[in-house]
Amino acid sequence: MIKIRLNTNQKIILSSILLYFFVNFSNAQSISNNDGFWQNVQFGGGVGLNFGDGFFSAAIAPNALYNFNPYVAAGVGLNFQYSSQRDVFKSTVVGGSIIGLFNPYRELQISTEFEQLYVNRDFDEGFENNVDNSYWYPALFLGAGYRSGNITFGIRYDILYDEDRSIQNQAWMPFVRFWF
Template sequence: MKKYLLTACLFALVSVAAFAQDEEEEPVKKGFDKSKLFFGGNFGLGFGSVSTLVNVSPQIGYRFNRYLAAGAGVNFIYSSYKYQWEGYKEQFGVAGLNIFGRVYPIDYIFLQVQPEANFTWVKYKFDDGRPDVKLDDKIVPSLLGGIGAAIPAGRGAFIVMAQYDLLQNERSPYGNRAFFNFGYNLGF
């Protein structure tokens, strides 16, 4: 009886392997394939009595294969915060460029590195009549490192990421803590 069971199992395994070889693989396209493009980025708005935030940072990427993707984007962030008890308002702006690279060690999970060059400006407005103070405009480098998940949905994927600025420049728009992004990539 054991011989027949072993023979049946071997026959089943060989049949599955033979069937898997009969399936046709998609032909590999050479050159640029626009179906591998994806679009995403960050978009955020927040308005309140003491604070304002506007973030428009689109990105475009290309999925080279199952394991690698890369792309580029622009950053625009404006925030203001009114320190009511201290009597002043801080305005902070960022405009910059970024590139990113992603490695997918397993399906739907990726590691990302994103170097950036951001032009920053800071201005303080005082309620008591003192003149406004404007810090020197400055180009601030950032190097974001993080891990994320791309959860397939429709014609794209929901993106959930945790990132951290590895360079920690004092005027980094990202501060000194990990931060989280949630979004959607079209054409994943």
């Protein structure tokens, strides 16, 4: 596995370059017809549910996306996740995200997504690591996926991944995106 280690300044510079790319490309290729703003907006997101022997997790992540043209889109999203493991912990994660999508071909989608999440973990007494913690966690995902209509299947990588603070167990994550 390849691990990329960037310091804070390098992460900020990379984030700025990606944002600059999406803004400038979308302005250069903007839609030239007279459609209204709402004609170019799509809504979507995801939901998740996971449960097992004493474990429960639920997530909801609504998103709104503006299509500048057939190739470039950008949007915002909200995130909420609740998890619990009986006699171990409870966790609540809330936050927001900014996403940029580039479709060089109809079936290929390249994405960048910045998430800022507030994590609150409460460990039960008696658990060996019962230190409660609350903190903000940033994530910057670069991804690629196969697009078919309004659905995209792919994989993304968190270049800001921190093994000790991330709510995910690894930097690579599969995704499915739905837009209406």
